[in-house]
Amino acid sequence: MIDGDVTVHEAELLYGPFVRATVKPYAMTQRAVDGGSLLKVYAGVDPEGRRHREADAVRRAAHWGLSVPEVLATGRCDAGSWSVFSMLPGxxxxxxxxxxxxxxxxxxxxxxxxxxxxxxxxxxxxxxxxxxxxxxxxxxxxxxxxxxxxxxxxxxxxxxxxxxxxxxxxxxxxxxxxxxxxxxxxxxxxxxxxxxxxxxxxxxxxxxxxxxxxxxxxxxxxxxxxxxxxxxxxxxxxxxxxxxxxxxxxxxxxxxxxxxxxxxxxxxxxxxxxxxxxxxxxxxxxxxxxxxxxxxx
CATH class of the missing domain: 3.90.1200 (Aminoglycoside 3'-phosphotransferase; Chain: A, domain 2)
Incomplete structure (x- = not known):
């Protein structure tokens, strides 16, 4: 996982391009064209706290054997706190x-x-x-x-x-x-x-x-x-x-x-x-x- 060492633009070069934005009150998400990953930008209530909580929870849940997304990259930028997750079937x-x-x-x-x-x-x-x-x-x-x-x-x-x-x-x-x-x-x-x-x-x-x-x-x-x-x-x-x-x-x-x-x-x-x-x-x-x-x- 890449954590804080890249910008959203650099993450998009690695895992994107991302399209079809879905905007909700507290987050904006975009799926990669190849369907393999998803970019999530946190907004509103405690975006930085939510970014860290989600990354930590999915790592622990995966350790327990639950099927959860992999955190591919995460960081902060002018747009806010963000993470890139792998897409899952289902x-x-x-x-x-x-x-x-x-x-x-x-x-x-x-x-x-x-x-x-x-x-x-x-x-x-x-x-x-x-x-x-x-x-x-x-x-x-x-x-x-x-x-x-x-x-x-x-x-x-x-x-x-x-x-x-x-x-x-x-x-x-x-x-x-x-x-x-x-x-x-x-x-x-x-x-x-x-x-x-x-x-x-x-x-x-x-x-x-x-x-x-x-x-x-x-x-x-x-x-x-x-x-x-x-x-x-x-x-x-x-x-x-x-x-x-x-x-x-x-x-x-x-x-x-x-x-x-x-x-x-x-x-x-x-x-x-x-x-x-x-x-x-x-x-x-x-x-x-x-x-x-x-x-x-």
Whole structure:
């Protein structure tokens, strides 16, 4: 791997040319013409931290025997922090049919059985390195991912209190963003991409992320509330407070005004729910209302 010794232009000469840019709020990606590699430029929230976290996580995950991209080159430039990754075979998981959703959840369960490793010395935080001098508690690690403006919202204190039981949960290695498009399936193996949100925390954070993306993507795809695959989602471990936190994290990273569209009573209701089907129905109702209010996916 080439780390910091080349520019993006030099990496393109080695692995490109790169074309067909895909621009998202926090990253821009381009595929090489020969299909062998992908250039990712990090933007927005902590680009340099995300670059280092992703490179470290894929190296460790490969050591554990997981199928992950190889980091071919990584560095910084005027455009920002960047990495070049090898492309992997496989088709992204889908959510268009009940069968596809079942296969996606099957993949998540098998992956997390291997991924969610824990040790006595593991402390909560971003990335897998654990370099933090003063380790956060599990609840504080989740709350720290919300912007400071959230502390002034009427639901903050109740959410912080509801997350306190997480302190008794084991700290494990998290992928942090197990949405369907980050799991590539083919006939022989499952490959996992996009490790920039890797972290150390409660396992239920990964599962809440899976449920949130399923509910949001189905609703934004036109599925009516109440028609989602609740019976399939209940196969995953559940936490109402973490599900509420994941909904708020999404809103916090949309338009500045979107975080004010969620009512405190809706946050309290979701965080207090201890029955998974009812919580998923509440989440669907909240996301549907936010979609109707114009919140971008």
């Amino acid at each position: 088709v992204p998981c889908g959510v268009r049919t009940e069968r596809a959703i079942k296969e996606y959840i099957d993949h998540v369960i098998r992956l997390t059985d291997r991924l969610h490793q824990s040790s006595r010395d593991l402390t909560p935080g971003s990335g897998w390195g654990g370099e933090r001098e003063s380790p956060a508690t599990q609840p504080q690690f989740l709350l720290d991912q919300l912007s400071p403006r959230c502390r002034e919202r009427p639901w903050w204190a109740a959410l912080a209190e509801a997350l306190q039981p997480l302190e008794s949960h084991p700290v494990v290695y998290l992928h942090g963003d197990l949405k369907p498009e980050h799991l590539l399936a083919d006939d022989s193996q499952l490959s996992v991409v996009d490790w920039e949100a890797s972290a150390r925390g409660p396992a239920v954070a990964d599962y809440a992320d899976v449920v949130f993306h399923l509910v949001r993507d189905l609703l934004y795809g036109g599925v009516k509330p109440g028609c989602g695959p609740i019976d399939l989602m209940t196969r995953l471990p559940f936490s109402g407070p973490v599900l509420a936190w994941r909904l708020l994290l999404w809103l916090d990273r949309r338009r500045p005004q979107d975080i004010d569209l969620i009512a405190a009573r809706d946050v309290h209701q979701l965080a207090a729910e201890d029955h998974a089907p009812a919580a998923y129905a509440s989440l669907a109702a909240a996301v549907s209302a936010l979609r109707a209010a114009g919140v971008p996916r």
